[in-house]
Amino acid sequence: xxxxxxxxxxxxxxxxxxxxxxxxxxxxxxxxxxxxxxxxxxxxxxxxxxxxxxxxxxxxxxxxxxxxxxxxxxxxxxxxxxxxxxxxxxxxxxxxxxxxxxxxxxxxxxxxxxxxxxxxxxxxxxxxxxxxxxxxxxxxxxxxxxxxxxxxxxxxxxxxxxxxxxxxxxxxxxxxxxxxxxxxxxxxxxxxxxxxxxxxxxxxxxxxxxxxxxxxxxxxxxxxxxxxxxxxxxxxxxxxxxxxxxxxxxxxxxxxxxxxxx
Amino acid sequence: xxxxxxxxxxxxxxxxxxxxxxxxxxxxxxxxxxxxxxxxxxxxxxxxxxxxxxxxxxxxxxxxxxxxxxxxxxxxxxxxxxxxxxxxxxxxxxxxxxxxxxxxxxxxxxxxxxxxxxxxxxxxxxxxxxxxxxxxxxxxxxxxxxxxxxxxxxxxxxxxxxxxxxxxxxxxxx
Numbered sequence: 499x500x501x502x503x504x505x506x507x508x509x510x511x512x513x514x515x516x517x518x519x520x521x522x523x524x525x526x527x528x529x530x531x532x533x534x535x536x537x538x539x540x541x542x543x544x545x546x547x548x549x550x551x552x553x554x555x556x557x558x559x560x561x562x563x564x565x566x567x568x569x570x571x572x573x574x575x576x577x578x579x580x581x582x583x584x585x586x587x588x589x590x591x592x593x594x595x596x597x598x599x600x601x602x603x604x605x606x607x608x609x610x611x612x613x614x615x616x617x618x619x620x621x622x623x624x625x626x627x628x629x630x631x632x633x634x635x636x637x638x639x640x641x642x643x644x645x646x647x648x649x650x651x652x653x654x655x656x657x658x659x660x661x662x663x664x665x666x667x668x669x670x671x672x673x674x675x676x677x678x679x680x681x682x683x684x685x686x687x688x689x690x691x692x693x694x695x696x697x698x699x700x701x702x703x704x705x706x707x708x709x710x711x712x713x714x715x716x717x718x719x720x721x722x723x724x725x726x727x728x729x730x731x732x733x734x735x736x737x738x739x740x741x742x743x744x745x746x747x748x749x750x751x752x753x754x755x756x757x758x759x760x
Numbered sequence: 761x762x763x764x765x766x767x768x769x770x771x772x773x774x775x776x777x778x779x780x781x782x783x784x785x786x787x788x789x790x791x792x793x794x795x796x797x798x799x800x801x802x803x804x805x806x807x808x809x810x811x812x813x814x815x816x817x818x819x820x821x822x823x824x825x826x827x828x829x830x831x832x833x834x835x836x837x838x839x840x841x842x843x844x845x846x847x848x849x850x851x852x853x854x855x856x857x858x859x860x861x862x863x864x865x866x867x868x869x870x871x872x873x874x875x876x877x878x879x880x881x882x883x884x885x886x887x888x889x890x891x892x893x894x895x896x897x898x899x900x901x902x903x904x905x906x907x908x909x910x911x912x913x914x915x916x917x918x919x920x921x922x923x924x925x926x927x928x929x930x931x932x933x934x
Contacts, residue, residue, distance in 0.1 A: 540908030540918055547914040554818025558847075633847035637817050640850065640875075640934045641914075648909045 501756035504575055506584040510690040512567045513586055514697060515631070516576075517687070517733045518619065519559030520587035523577060525612055526552035527744055528595055529605070537602050544648060545605070551641040558634045578752035582741050588612075589730035590677035592741045596670070603656050603666035608674055610649035614710050615681045617642035618703045627695030650714045657718035671720065676728040682707070683729065771838060775801045775808055778836045782828050786821045786913050787931075789867035792829065796855025799846055808833060808841040813851045816914050816934075853915075853933050864931055869916065870894045872933035896921035897928050906930075 506512070529549035536542035557573050564571040590612060596604035620642050623635035656663040684701035692699045708722070715722055730738070751758055779801070780793045792798050792812075800811035810829055814822045826843045833841040853872035856864070861871035893902045901923035908918040916929040 540910070543912070544908055544910035547910040550818035550820065551816060551914055552818065554814075554816060558817060630847070633850070634817075636848055636850035637814070640852075641817060644909065644932070644934070651909070 501753045503581045504571055504579045506580060507567050507569055510687045511696055512563045513687045514691040515559050515563040517586045519556045520585050521591045522552040523556035524587040525591040527748055531595055535600060548645050555638045562630050578749045582737055582745055583735040586733050586735055588680050589732035589738050592738060592744055594740055601666060604670040606649050606652035607670045610653050611678045613642055613645035613649050614707055617646050618706050622698040626697055653714055654718040657720050675723045676726050677730050680730045680733060772801045772803050775833060775838050778832050782832050785824045789863045790860045792825055794857045794860030808838060810841055810843045811846050812843055813846050815851050865897050868897050868928055870897055870930045872931045875933040894919060894930055896924060898926050899924040
């Protein structure tokens with residue numbers, strides 16, 4: 499017996515919260531892949547700890563999105579029984595950890611991009627008109643600060659380290675920078691959320707984000723790459739070729755053993 | 761009526777005394793009360809409500825703590841009880857009591873300094889001015905260094921003492 503998919507009601511507020519919650523969930527899945535494989539034990543533990551924070555933030559948001567959707571879906575159903583097109587994480591979160599099973603430079607640079615975005619977003623979500631979102635944000639913003647700090651430290655260290663570490667940061671930057679643009683795309687979903695007081699427009703996060711990234715890049719001796727026309731589309735449910743594989747692994751247990759619990 | 765109120769308040773008081781004996785499963789040196797995660801105990805006559813605020817969004821101990829608390833209340837004959845979650849205001853290490861801080865230190869974990877809830881600038885550990893070195897919980901030396909920003913749990917960082925050569929943990933302010 500296998501479990502079929504649930505159908506998600508595409509309400510703008512639900513989709514807005516899932517963009518944030520799914521980005522946290524899918525990045526957590528990627529970070530968890532480092533468990534047992536990170537370059538040193540301390541970083542193995544750090545990445546797993548940050549993955550846990552992200553899972554916790556995602557659980558809270560998915561639970562709340564399920565309530566707003568009003569179709570009786572709980573956090574587990576939303577995490578494990580949605581089809582790929584009903585996932586709204588930014589594509590950057592689903593990219594594989596790098597070459598040969600994982601590149602630490604790629605991981606910390608992506609973490610810096612996403613954590614800086616998340617920190618600025620959570621700061622603003624603290625004043626959401628939705629009391630539950632505001633409460634979730636009050637906790638998450640503190641965690642995001644530590645995530646950003648951790649990633650910034652490593653980006654500086656690697657960019658200003660050895661030839662090898664610099665080459666890896668340069669390669670990572672060349673690969674993922676263009677995926678950061680999607681985090682600041684605005685459309686009907688976040689415009690509606692903004693009008694309702696639920697949260698900010700994503701485009702409004704771009705300037706403060708660039709300023710913080712520039713501060714880290716200055717310290718690291720890196721230049722902010724020129725903007726390209728490329729736009730990934732995960733937040734609209736159209737994902738890269740990597741997404742299906744993540745979901746297959748993440749959802750396997752609940753699909754094969756419906757309702758299974760620890 | 762007066763009698764009922766006295767009974768109710770003593771049930772709540774008794775519950776607080778029981779909760780003071782429930783230890784955090786990850787840091788079994790301190791109780792859930794000393795950690796500041798028990799925010800309220802409310803007597804609804806038919807059921808006792810224990811209001812908890814989680815430490816971290818993804819803290820895996822949250823569910824164990826809830827279970828341990830309900831079991832302790834029930835074992836003390838104060839049940840039935842239920843645990844409810846209160847997210848706001850968010851938990852901060854500033855809520856750890858003075859007694860809790862002393863116990864953390866004795867356990868080998870440097871307690872957190874004051875948490876800043878304001879925007880904190882990004883700091884660069886490798887080069888810019890180092891953070892104030894913590895005193896080693898074993899030998900008291902300030903000749904210490906941070907090894908990693910995270911430790912055995914998300915709430916702690918890993919440090920080592922260069923004087924006595926022992927590793928130790930720091931409960932991060934949050």
